[in-house]
Amino acid sequence: MDFNFDAYHQFPLIDRSFLNIIRRDISKIAEAHNFTEAEVGRVSLVVTEMATNLLKHTGTHGGELLVKPICQLNGKTCGIELLCLDNGPGMSDPLRMMEDGVSTFGSMGQGLGSIKRQSDFFDIYSQRGIGTVILSRVYRKGNAPKSGARNENKFEIGAVMVPKQGEHVSGDGWGIRLAHQGAYLFTLDGLGHGEHAHEAATAALQAFQQQPKGSPSDMLRGVHSAIKRTRGAVGAIAHWTADAGTLRFCGVGNIGGRLLLHDRAKNLLSYNGTLGMSMPNTINDQHLTWERGNIIVLHSDGLKSRWDFQKYPELTKHDPTLIAAVLYKDNTRTTDDTLVVVVRATD
Incomplete structure (x- = not known):
C-alpha cells in the first residue's frame, strides 16, 4: 500500500511557452528520486500528453498539473504520481476517447491512450460541463504494487x-x-x-x-x-x-x-x-x-x-x-x- 503524505508540486499551465519548463522541472523531480533515464522518459511522455490535452481543451478555463513522489510507509520512494486537472468542457464518453484515433478536437486523438500505456496505474473521470481529471502513476522498476494483491487492512x-x-x-x-x-x-x-x-x-x-x-x-x-x-x-x-x-x-x-x-x-x-x-x-x-x-x-x-x-x-x-x-x-x-x-x- 502506498502512502502519500507530502504536498503536491503545482504546475499551472498558462500557455504553450510553459510546456518545456514544466516538463524539465518534473523530470528533475523524477531524477532526484533515482528514476532511471528510461523511467524519466516515461514520466516526461505522460507530462507532455497531459499538458498538450490541457492546452487543447481548457482554453480560458485553465488547468494545472499536480505532481509528487509516491512514498511507502517506510519512506521509500517507489514512484511518481501525476494529476491533470482540466476545467474544459469534459467528455460524455471518456473510455471511447481513450481509443487511438478518437478525438473531440479534430486531432489524431492519441493522447489519452498514450498516457495509459506509459502508466503503471491510470484512472480518469470526465463529465460534460464539469471537466476532466486524469490520474497516472509511474513506478520505478520492481516497485509497482502487484495486481490483485490482497488488501489486509481492508x-x-x-x-x-x-x-x-x-x-x-x-x-x-x-x-x-x-x-x-x-x-x-x-x-x-x-x-x-x-x-x-x-x-x-x-x-x-x-x-x-x-x-x-x-x-x-x-x-x-x-x-x-x-x-x-x-x-x-x-x-x-x-x-x-x-x-x-x-x-x-x-x-x-x-x-x-x-x-x-x-x-x-x-x-x-x-x-x-x-x-x-x-x-x-x-x-x-x-x-x-x-x-x-x-x-x-x-x-x-x-x-x-x-x-x-x-x-x-x-x-x-x-x-x-x-x-x-x-x-x-x-x-x-x-x-x-x-x-x-x-x-x-x-x-
Whole structure:
C-alpha cells in the first residue's frame, strides 16, 4: 500500500511557452528520486500528453498539473504520481476517447491512450460541463504494487494536499497508523499558512504517532497537550475497524468531514476549539457504521464545504486519490492550503 503524505508540486499551465519548463522541472523531480533515464522518459511522455490535452481543451478555463513522489510507509520512494486537472468542457464518453484515433478536437486523438500505456496505474473521470481529471502513476522498476494483491487492512486511501499559491510548504497535514483490519487517520490544519503553520502541523503529526492507540478523543487530548508551544492546529481523528464494522470519529475545530453511506451522506461533527490552545473539557467520539463501499471524506477549510457528490455520477467507483482531486479541482478556495483525504472500505 502506498502512502502519500507530502504536498503536491503545482504546475499551472498558462500557455504553450510553459510546456518545456514544466516538463524539465518534473523530470528533475523524477531524477532526484533515482528514476532511471528510461523511467524519466516515461514520466516526461505522460507530462507532455497531459499538458498538450490541457492546452487543447481548457482554453480560458485553465488547468494545472499536480505532481509528487509516491512514498511507502517506510519512506521509500517507489514512484511518481501525476494529476491533470482540466476545467474544459469534459467528455460524455471518456473510455471511447481513450481509443487511438478518437478525438473531440479534430486531432489524431492519441493522447489519452498514450498516457495509459506509459502508466503503471491510470484512472480518469470526465463529465460534460464539469471537466476532466486524469490520474497516472509511474513506478520505478520492481516497485509497482502487484495486481490483485490482497488488501489486509481492508481499505483504500488517497489524498490531495496543495499549499497556498506562493508557499513552498503546506500548513495542512495528515498521517495514518495501521491497526488490525483498519487504521487511525489524523487530518489537520495548522493555523494560518506558511512555515509556522507547517511547524505546528508537523508537531501535531509527531504527537499523533506517539500517542497510545485508544479512542480518537483521548488521542486528540494527547496531541493538544503536546503542541502547546506551537501556534496550534485544528484536527480530527477517524478510527475504523473492518471486522467490527465500526467507525469512531472525533474532531476539534473546522476540519470538514462526511461519511458517504450506500443511500445517504452523514456529516462528521467536530467540537469548537484549537488543539494546542483551547478545547472543551469534555469531548466524545461519534460512533458510526463502517462497511464495504462506505467512504470517508475529511478536508481542511481550504476546500469549500458545500460540495455535493450528486454532481458527480459514478465518481465513488474511482480511485480515492482521483476522487479527492475532483473535489479539489471544483471546490478549492485558492486562498489557503488545501487538503482532501478520501478513504473507502473494501471489505
